[in-house]
Amino acid sequence: MIYLAYIGMACALAFSALGSGFGAGIASQASVGAWKKCYAAGKPAPFIMVAFAGAPLTQTIYGFLLMNFIQSAIASGDVNPALCGGIGIFGGLAIGISALFQGKVSACAADSLGETGKGTANYFIVIGIVETVALFTLVLSLLVL
Secondary structure (H helix, E strand, O other), X not given: OHHHHHHHHHHHHHHHHHHHHHHHHHHHHHXXXXXXXXXXXXXXXXXXXXXXXXXHHHHHHHHHHHHHHHHHHHXXXXXXXXXXXXXXXXXXXXXXXXXXXXXXXXXXXXXXXXXXXXXXXXXXXXXXXXXXXXXHXXXXXXXXX
16 A cells, blocks of 8 residues: 555656646747747747746645655654555645646747747746645645645
């Protein structure tokens, strides 16, 4: 039964990292496309789009933290392995999906900034809202553990 807890640890990191990878890939593609449009139009290409491209990567850190907290719960011996497995699987999925959609929002932000040169602060606010889902998932998962 303890294997469920270890599967949860692996899933917490793996699912969050998968979401980060897909999200960063989507945002990076859009940033490169927006830079191309800027260069083609003879406009300066905003370097801040690198931050859009990298925004989904923080969810990998949240998954790593969740994995470590599950490991600590296992070491304490006071927790049900099935609970650890479920928290790892579903917490990792929620964090990963947050990263995926943060990448999509970041892609839209890069496209908009490349076209208009305006709205950077607004874009980061919306990107941060999506990030909040991952933070809430991490914190609430820790409370359940």
